[in-house]
Amino acid sequence: MSKHFLRKAAFIVGVFFALAFSLVPFLLFVSSAFKTQSQITAIPPQWWPSFSLEFFRSALKNYGIMHYLLNSIIVAGSTTLVTISLGAFSGYALARLTRKWAHLILMGILACAMFPQIAIAAPIWRFLQLMGWLNTYQGLVLPYVALTLPLAIWILTVFFREIPRELESASLVDGCSRFGAFIRVVLPLSTPGLFTASILCFIYAWNEFFLALLVMTDPARQTMPVGIALFQGEYTVPWGAIAAASFITTAPLVIMVLLFQRRIVTGLSAGAIKG
Amino acid sequence: MKTFSEKWIFLIAVCLLGFGSPYSFAKEPTTLVFLTWKPNQPEVWHRLVKEFERLNPEVRIKFQVGPHSSTQYHAIVSQRLKNKDTNLDVFFMDVIWPPEFANAGWCKDLTPLFPVQDQEKFLHGPIAANTYKDKIYGVPCFLGAGVFYFRKDLLQKYHFKPPRTWQEMLDQGKMIVEGEKDRTLHIYSGQFKQYEGLVCDMLEFIWSNGGSVIDQKTNLPTLDRPDVIHAISFVRDQIIGKAAPEGVINYEEPESLDLFIQGKAIFHRNWPYAWSIANNPRKSKIAGNVAVGKLPAFAGHDSASVLGGWQFGINRLSRHPREAWRFVQYMSSYQAQKILALEAGLAPTRRSVYYDSDVENRMPHLKAFLPAFKRARPRPLSPVYPMISQELQRFFSQAIVNKDSDIPRLAKNASARIEKLLKLGAMVK
Amino acid sequence: MNPRDQRLYLAFLSPVILVLLIFIVAPIVSSLFASLHRIVIGLPQLGDHFVGLENYKELFRDSVARHSFWITVIFVAVTTFFELLIGLFMALLINHRFPGRGMLRACVLIPWAIPTVVSAQMWRFLFNDAYGMINYAVFGADTARYIPWLAIPGTALSAIIMADIWKTSSFAALLILAGLQVIPEELYRAAKVDGAGLWRRFRHITWPLIRPALLISLLFRTIDAFRVFDLAFVMTQGGPADATNVLQLYGYKKMFVEGWMGYGSAISVCIFLIVLILSIIYVRSVGRRLLEASV
Numbered sequence: 001m002s003k004h005f006l007r008k009a010a011f012i013v014g015v016f017f018a019l020a021f022s023l024v025p026f027l028l029f030v031s032s033a034f035k036t037q038s039q040i041t042a043i044p045p046q047w048w049p050s051f052s053l054e055f056f057r058s059a060l061k062n063y064g065i066m067h068y069l070l071n072s073i074i075v076a077g078s079t080t081l082v083t084i085s086l087g088a089f090s091g092y093a094l095a096r097l098t099r100k101w102a103h104l105i106l107m108g109i110l111a112c113a114m115f116p117q118i119a120i121a122a123p124i125w126r127f128l129q130l131m132g133w134l135n136t137y138q139g140l141v142l143p144y145v146a147l148t149l150p151l152a153i154w155i156l157t158v159f160f161r162e163i164p165r166e167l168e169s170a171s172l173v174d175g176c177s178r179f180g181a182f183i184r185v186v187l188p189l190s191t192p193g194l195f196t197a198s199i200l201c202f203i204y205a206w207n208e209f210f211l212a213l214l215v216m217t218d219p220a221r222q223t224m225p226v227g228i229a230l231f232q233g234e235y236t237v238p239w240g241a242i243a244a245a246s247f248i249t250t251a252p253l254v255i256m257v258l259l260f261q262r263r264i265v266t267g268l269s270a271g272a273i274k275g
Numbered sequence: 276m277k278t279f280s281e282k283w284i285f286l287i288a289v290c291l292l293g294f295g296s297p298y299s300f301a302k303e304p305t306t307l308v309f310l311t312w313k314p315n316q317p318e319v320w321h322r323l324v325k326e327f328e329r330l331n332p333e334v335r336i337k338f339q340v341g342p343h344s345s346t347q348y349h350a351i352v353s354q355r356l357k358n359k360d361t362n363l364d365v366f367f368m369d370v371i372w373p374p375e376f377a378n379a380g381w382c383k384d385l386t387p388l389f390p391v392q393d394q395e396k397f398l399h400g401p402i403a404a405n406t407y408k409d410k411i412y413g414v415p416c417f418l419g420a421g422v423f424y425f426r427k428d429l430l431q432k433y434h435f436k437p438p439r440t441w442q443e444m445l446d447q448g449k450m451i452v453e454g455e456k457d458r459t460l461h462i463y464s465g466q467f468k469q470y471e472g473l474v475c476d477m478l479e480f481i482w483s484n485g486g487s488v489i490d491q492k493t494n495l496p497t498l499d500r501p502d503v504i505h506a507i508s509f510v511r512d513q514i515i516g517k518a519a520p521e522g523v524i525n526y527e528e529p530e531s532l533d534l535f536i537q538g539k540a541i542f543h544r545n546w547p548y549a550w551s552i553a554n555n556p557r558k559s560k561i562a563g564n565v566a567v568g569k570l571p572a573f574a575g576h577d578s579a580s581v582l583g584g585w586q587f588g589i590n591r592l593s594r595h596p597r598e599a600w601r602f603v604q605y606m607s608s609y610q611a612q613k614i615l616a617l618e619a620g621l622a623p624t625r626r627s628v629y630y631d632s633d634v635e636n637r638m639p640h641l642k643a644f645l646p647a648f649k650r651a652r653p654r655p656l657s658p659v660y661p662m663i664s665q666e667l668q669r670f671f672s673q674a675i676v677n678k679d680s681d682i683p684r685l686a687k688n689a690s691a692r693i694e695k696l697l698k699l700g701a702m703v704k
Numbered sequence: 705m706n707p708r709d710q711r712l713y714l715a716f717l718s719p720v721i722l723v724l725l726i727f728i729v730a731p732i733v734s735s736l737f738a739s740l741h742r743i744v745i746g747l748p749q750l751g752d753h754f755v756g757l758e759n760y761k762e763l764f765r766d767s768v769a770r771h772s773f774w775i776t777v778i779f780v781a782v783t784t785f786f787e788l789l790i791g792l793f794m795a796l797l798i799n800h801r802f803p804g805r806g807m808l809r810a811c812v813l814i815p816w817a818i819p820t821v822v823s824a825q826m827w828r829f830l831f832n833d834a835y836g837m838i839n840y841a842v843f844g845a846d847t848a849r850y851i852p853w854l855a856i857p858g859t860a861l862s863a864i865i866m867a868d869i870w871k872t873s874s875f876a877a878l879l880i881l882a883g884l885q886v887i888p889e890e891l892y893r894a895a896k897v898d899g900a901g902l903w904r905r906f907r908h909i910t911w912p913l914i915r916p917a918l919l920i921s922l923l924f925r926t927i928d929a930f931r932v933f934d935l936a937f938v939m940t941q942g943g944p945a946d947a948t949n950v951l952q953l954y955g956y957k958k959m960f961v962e963g964w965m966g967y968g969s970a971i972s973v974c975i976f977l978i979v980l981i982l983s984i985i986y987v988r989s990v991g992r993r994l995l996e997a998s999v
Contacts, residue, residue: 007902011800015808018794022812025870028837029826040835090720093713105717112728114979115735116931118956119972122354122965123731129358135339146727149720178712207819209934217310217339217351225821229938230313230342237529239829246822253817258810350960357745357963375746458848469943522833522852524944525860534834658746662962669768669946676857676945688767703749 030250033243040239055240056248065245067220068227072206072249074137075223079144079205080198083152086145087197088190091156092182095163106157113150117210125214135218143215144205151204152197159193160186199260203253224249304332305598307364310339310355312348315548319619327605334598345369345471349661356381356590364593365602367585368413370404370653371660377407378658378703382588386410388600400582401624404653412588414607415624417615419583420651421479422644424535424543424553427566429455437568438542439578441483441509444571445518448541462518464531464540467510469672472527474654474664475581476544477671480506482579482652483572488667489655489693494701496693498670498686506573507682511675524676536561544570546583550640551620567640569647582651584624616641622648659700666692732976739969746963759970769971771946772954775861779950780929783868787925788918790869791876796910798877799884816874824938827867828854831939854940857947864935864948872928876921883917884910923986927979951975 032040036052059065094102124143125134133139167189168181176184187194209225216222222230228245231238314320324336341348352366357379368376376382389411394402401415425437429451438444448462466472481488486502489495497503515521519540523531528545532552535543536559543549556562569578587603589596605611612623616634622641628634629642655663670689674682742755763769798809815823830837833852843849853859887910895905933952936942942949942957952975959968 011797011802014793014797018797018808019811021790021870022815022874025826025830026814026818029829032829086720086723089716093716096709097713109724110983111980112724112732114927114976114983115728115732116933116952116955116972116975118933118952118959119735119969119976120728120731122959123734124727125354126358127726127730129355129360134360134362142723143727146723149724153720178709203817207821209819209821213342213347214351214354217341219338219340222340225819228819228825229821230340237533242825243829246818246825250814250818250822254814257813257817346961353745353963354960357748379746379748468941469945470941520833520852522855524855525833525852525940537834539834661746662964665957665962672943672945676855676947699744699747699750703747 026250030243030247032239033247035240037240040243055244059241059244059248064219065224065227065248068222068224068245069248071137071216071221072224073252075140075144075212076202076205078137078141079148080202082141082145083148083201084194084198087149087152087156088187088194090149091153092160092186094153094157095160102157106154109150109153113147117147121211121214124211128215135216135221137221140212140215140223141205143211144208147208148201148204152201155197155200156190156193159190163189195260199256202256206249206253304335305595306335306337307595307599307602308337308339308362309602310341310352310363310366312341312345312367313343314619316619319615323606323611323614327602330605331598331601334602336602353381359592361590361592361594363590364595364599366588366590367416368405368588370401370419370582370584370586371656371664373405373412373586373588374407374656375658375660376588377410377412380591382412383591383593383596384410385412385414385589385600389414396626397624398626398648400648400651400653401584401586404582404584404656405586407656413586414603415584415586416607417584417612417621418624418648418651419546419548419585419622420644420648421475421544421570421580421583422547422549422647423568423570424545424549424565425568426541426561426564428561428564429541430566437566438571439569440574441480441513441571442574444542445513448518451541459539461520461534461540463514463542463544464519464526464534465514465523465544466526466528466531467515467519467523467672467675468525468527469668470527471664471668473671474667475583477507477510477667478581478652478654479544479570479579480510483570483576485573485576489663489697491655494697496690496697498690498693499683504682504686507671507674509573511678511680511682515675516678524672547622547641547644548620567643578650580647580651582653584622657697657700658703659696662696663693666696735969735972738966739973741966743965744963745965752966755966759967760974762967763970763974768946768949769951769954772949772951775947775949776930776932776951778861779865779868779932780926782865783872783929784922784925786865786869787873787876788880788921790873791878791880791921792914792918794873794877795880795884798881812874812877814874815871816878818871820871820934821938823867823871824935827863827870827935828939831863855944857945860940860944860947864932864939867935867939868929868932872925876925879921879924880914880917883914887913919986919989923983926982926986930975930979930982 033055034051036050039050094105128134128139163186167185171181171185207225212223212226216226228242231242328336341351355363397415401418405411405413433451433454435447438447452460465476467476481503484502484506486500486506487497490497532545532549534540536553538560553559553565554562570580572578587607589599589603593599609625609628612625612628613631613634615621616623616628616638622644629645635642666689670685673685674680739759740754740756741752743752744750794812798805831853833850839850853863891909892905895909931952932950936948936950936953940948942953951971955968955971958964958971
């Protein structure tokens, strides 16, 4: 019995550590959003915030968080929609093409994903400037689509491969076109994969910083990561405002993750690895 | 690409014909794009801009905001100008950029618009910084120079006069710390992170020992001279981790100022903007107990401070140069500089503003800074300064971070690299 | 496959190929092209001369670049090792069936969902030398003994390594968990019936079967870790004394701060080549078969 008890105790300790490891640093930081300025820089540090909302107020009023949030939603949302649409179509094509071709194209796509973002930022910027797309939503969304497509395509291709061809053949026999079969049979069955790819895509576009900094210099169009990076002025580092903004920018992602965590894991497990 | 722009031209033509009327186009306001960094008091700037728009109803100003860090702002501005972006009209230039921008043909030559008699209304240092090959490329907006802040209450308590030499500062500091019996009180606070500010702080130490980093006449680096090595060794051995906390190696202006206004440092080096913050009772624990003076020097030498500040530049390819110039003229006018001084604490570059009665009354420290401003020295003026600065930052950081760094050897390595850069810069002279 | 289907598949693929060509392939080619020229954006009078492999030769002679390379290698090695270790630990935990498993899974995913710039600011705050929580945790209220973590070369690099481990262990856990969930329950049950203990079950069932998952995590993590930028950019800007001057940050400084477009591009091409070579090595060692099977 004691061995069983030890095992249980070790397990609980393990869970505790995993939780502490994941949550404590973030909670410590974000709690600053609820403190007063003197509490933040107090030495020694004060753990418990006084639940003052002054930084949220300041973040909203002086730092204009709401429109950064709006821009992030628009950019990340559009990127996800476009990437998933393109990814779904191409993933299906790759799943149904001959192995050799598909493998070649997939490897090419993976190679695309390996290049450092710094180097492609400058040429992308020049292209956007040529098209007059700087400081526009499409100027950021299109590069993001290109950057998220590789992972999305990989996940979706694997998912579509899972779907037995017999189901499609059945609908084809029933008089459906191949395209129709795709829309009506394959897509609905691959919602977990679509889900996973969407979330990965959204999180990437939401968090991307470097390209956003270069492309959006108009405050009206800047996204959250850029906004937060620009909080720093010449004064003392505005930790309270940064913490408040971090809280606001992370909350939607955390909520999404909490709601969809099972789907994310299922999606990745079915898609990424096959025993 | 050709078919693309043809399609666009066709579309635009259709729109113009279909929806535009010549009358409405005559009333179309000119929009100027003003790319700035994130200001500390955006309301003041917005008020000035609104006032300009009121006085010039046919011009609209579009604000675009880049990062506050000078280096990052430079990256964005230079990229746009290099790529011949015509959607940028007015921008800021740090005091060290005009040679680079002028040489690259990014900023407009303002010599015909900004004659010498107008230039003379400004302080000499900033004007010199904006001049390249006898032409002027920018209009100074506000000025910066390294200023020495100290706790006048502590100095008075121990009957000290402001220190004239660095050693005096250390001695005074030691006695004060012992007397106050406060283990968390430090003597000095400055900026020693590996960034441009490090170059400023270190140059002030080096210059105050009679040294220099580049001989402008021979165009060769002079890093391995004994007076330079001595100054750097002093910083490494007496300042970092001794007079100042070790953490200053990671401090920029905000963190170093924070140490001072929390009452944890007796002496502090910073730009003029710090005065208002240090005396603001809502932000500073030492409000009312701060005084300013000349930076100390090494025995037998004069105090030195680095020239800083920002200037207005106009894009050489701007589509509205006339309106852009009007805007720059307005923003650098007496009135505008007075408002920026009174409400944003930014030191003016027009000499007369310092003698304005309002400014004298409400911001008396600005007049006290004036001698330091007049003496402020610019950093090496060269189109390759950004690269030289990177090498200097690396050299200084390596020298002061390791207690047993071989400074002469590091100086030799840095000199070799800087010499190559100077040769490159000389190719375009 | 009939030609009509083939045309359909091509139609499906073409928008993607177009987007990737414009936004990834063309920039890569442009970068490669630039790396063969000497381009100094602040000195346009010098022109954009073709210099062949001169930039690359200069790169090998550049002591700062060599230093950056080693810093990056250390970063990649340490972070990947710990992330896989911690990821494995967390994946094993989550794989167990217990009440509240969903909550644990969600909490573990949170670090990964946080924007890197936010996470970098957070760690800057925690490592602060005056009021940082980490100093408080180690030294308590004795502020005179606080360590300026980001000001000492050794600890600065450790700080960004720690920040990356925190953020990415959960992603590694996800990938490994995916591998774990594929292992059939019957194997464990059969082993238990045979009297195998926890460790033996792990060694003989779990370990061999999750090796593909581990290797894929290793591959993705290495590719990403070599391109680290945001953390160093926000937390330390490469200092102190270049201690955290990772390759991509050095490339950024050369390209965007100093204006050496050609040289900076050469650095990026090198990063790309390193990552490519490593990927090829991984794929070969895992066996093409395994990767193909999952594709």
